[in-house]
Amino acid sequence: MIDASLPELRAFVMVAQQRSFRRAADLAGVSRSSLSHALRALERRLGTRLLHRTTRSVALTEAGDRLLAQLAPTLRDIDDMLGAVSDEGTAVSGSLRINANEGGARWLLRNAVPAFLQQYPRVSLELLTDGKLIDIVAEGYDAGVRLLEAVPQDMVAVSLGGDTRFVAVAAPGYVLKHGSPGHPQDLQQHRCIRQRLPSGKAYHWEFARGEEEFAINVPGGLTLDNNTLMVEAAISGLGVAFVPEPYALAALNEQRLVMLLADWSPPSPGLCLYYSRNRQTPSALRAFIEVIRLSDEISNSAPS
Numbered sequence: 001m002i003d004a005s006l007p008e009l010r011a012f013v014m015v016a017q018q019r020s021f022r023r024a025a026d027l028a029g030v031s032r033s034s035l036s037h038a039l040r041a042l043e044r045r046l047g048t049r050l051l052h053r054t055t056r057s058v059a060l061t062e063a064g065d066r067l068l069a070q071l072a073p074t075l076r077d078i079d080d081m082l083g084a085v086s087d088e089g090t091a092v093s094g095s096l097r098i099n100a101n102e103g104g105a106r107w108l109l110r111n112a113v114p115a116f117l118q119q120y121p122r123v124s125l126e127l128l129t130d131g132k133l134i135d136i137v138a139e140g141y142d143a144g145v146r147l148l149e150a151v152p153q154d155m156v157a158v159s160l161g162g163d164t165r166f167v168a169v170a171a172p173g174y175v176l177k178h179g180s181p182g183h184p185q186d187l188q189q190h191r192c193i194r195q196r197l198p199s200g201k202a203y204h205w206e207f208a209r210g211e212e213e214f215a216i217n218v219p220g221g222l223t224l225d226n227n228t229l230m231v232e233a234a235i236s237g238l239g240v241a242f243v244p245e246p247y248a249l250a251a252l253n254e255q256r257l258v259m260l261l262a263d264w265s266p267p268s269p270g271l272c273l274y275y276s277r278n279r280q281t282p283s284a285l286r287a288f289i290e291v292i293r294l295s296d297e298i299s300n301s302a303p304s
Contacts, residue, residue, distance in 0.1 A: 011038035093122035096284040104145030111295040132198040148269040155274040164270035168260040171237045184214045191239035192220035205242045207264040
């Protein structure tokens, strides 16, 4: 039997997830040398190398990758069980790690985070943005934020922000010069600001009206991977952009952009926070969900 200590295992998971001794040490509030000693002790006990170390980077070995995939969820479950035992009669505390896309992080920062931090000052909230879809359990997150359509079926989803829609927008000067498309297929004759997804694929613009649906691989000489930059490019007259409506709303209200093909852009289920249904839900996450639900009710009941 290998007698690995819990602090050694925690040290490995933290360094492996952060890919950095410095960041892991800062996060844990310990010295880099203590983490390094713990990792070397664990490797000696296991008789195998878990990390490739250089002066600038840390990378997982094949054995380290396998151990992280199994160990990270197990440690989270242990923390959840211990937290459940101590929850009753105590204030909500601990850490809460959430992985979100940019739009989800913006919504949370505007609508939920201020009230949550004020109400639960003993909770340390870590909100990280990542365009890629990841396994939140394996990567050590308590929850994620994505469009509902991208959430795995084995997760619990909590809606935030209501329905949304993607809209085609362009600067008034561009429309004056190039005209306004009357049908999604007309975009083939326009300069479009294309989007590259985190997976590396080009995003096909999706339109629907009644029973008709189109997914168009639009032409264009400019490709970006950020909705905010796409809006800025459209405002500059570089072409037609296709973005979630909240990103373009201020520019539309200020008439720096005009909406195109509005009747081809129906609303669809928007963002949601999601978490594993197969794990004990930490008290900090339960509290955060309640704040989100209250914020969502307030924003949905507010007069437009």
